[in-house]
Amino acid sequence: MGTIDDWNQYWKENPDSKVLFTEDNGKSISDFEQFWSQNIPNDTEMQSVIDIACGAGALFQSFGDKPFNRKVGLDCSTDALNSLKKNVPDAQVILNKTSNLPKEKLLEFDFIVSQFGIEYLGVDAIKNMPTMMKEGSKFIALCHYKDGHIYSRYKREKEGMESLFEIHAFENALQIANLVATDPNAYEKRAKQYLSHLSTLDNKWCAGSLHFVNGIKQLFLSYKQYAHSDILAWIKGFEQQLGTIYRRVSAICDVALSTSDIKQITSGKYSDSWGVRPFLLKNKELPVAWDLRFNKRVNNEKA
Structure with missing residues (x-):
């Protein structure tokens, strides 16, 4: 979308949209559910999670069985956050209308997640994620893949x-x-x-x-x-x-990450702690996303 007004209009017209989580027939794509089920642990009772560019909360609903102590959705759209509160009543919300993420907020979370969202903030926002995380926290995202299936x-x-x-x-x-x-x-x-x-x-x-x-x-x-x-x-x-x-x-199409974008994100001071690989769906030849993650180890800042 070009503007926040566009996003508000989209979420006003499609309050429960899961367009990138479902097949054309409306059925949920199990590959996404399996991905998050496998990568989010079950013992999360004392942990917190924030979903960047959360939309109406489809990601929280995909791992709704995980007992997080605190769930927060961050988005630029008021209408999206209103839908999130209806779909995930125990979630809190943060309205963020800029391309700069609120570091003081992100430092509170054990898990920072995003599915087809954070790339809208630009390559620098993802590259700077390690500086916004507390020690021991994890960042996991599926991002649009340039020249991939969705693109x-x-x-x-x-x-x-x-x-x-x-x-x-x-x-x-x-x-x-x-x-x-x-x-x-x-x-x-x-x-x-x-x-x-x-x-x-x-x-x-x-x-x-x-x-x-x-x-x-x-x-x-x-x-x-x-x-x-x-x-x-x-x-x-x-x-x-x-x-x-x-x-x-x-x-x-504009925000889909190319191979050179990924190299830029994962290079530099924290290069050893980034993990990245293509994410594929069953029966699809092209990758559907980048599986991008970062673990903020205790000694990361000293690396």
Whole structure:
């Protein structure tokens, strides 16, 4: 997302979103649940955990059986934190509207976790994590992997929307739709040409752009079944909706960590204490995330 307002709008419209935790059919991705189950110990009764860029609390729900003494979610979106408090009633929240993490807060926690979140704060925020941790604490994160499975999916979706923008699909659709009321003969000709042009680009449409193409085809071919005002409203509404989706998809692509980003994060004073490897899902050839972690040993500051 480009702004905090975008995130608030997203969480207002999708208060229980688990989009990166579920398959397309809505079922939970067990690989993520297994990852956190294996990496979060069971004897956490006296320990605390904070989830950076927590969203609506999907990560806490994935290891809800772990008896943490204190759970805290940190996010830039007020709406996300409101959803978190509903979904995970025993969690506390921290609103953080800057790219700088609150060191004085992070120093309180035994576990700092994040799933597809902390990378939005930038490479430096992750690289500086060791300086914000108390001795004996652990940082575990799954971060977007550039050229990986999720990245490739959203990159294609982004390119499909960019193709719509490049051919001025929404402006042209509105102009053609207005002909319904003023010049029906011209409408028939222009609509046919418009839909033919969209068909020549069929290999570009994906997800949101494909939904628009299918929808406008239905409207233009069966326009007599719809009120003229409804056709115009649908086009304008879809343009606005796709603009929001485009910013979100673009942000995911922009924050995905490359191999060079990982080298930058794990180099320097604390290089010996970083652990990193690709994280894969079953039946997926490309990595879905970076499995990135840091253990703050007692002697780290003296290293």
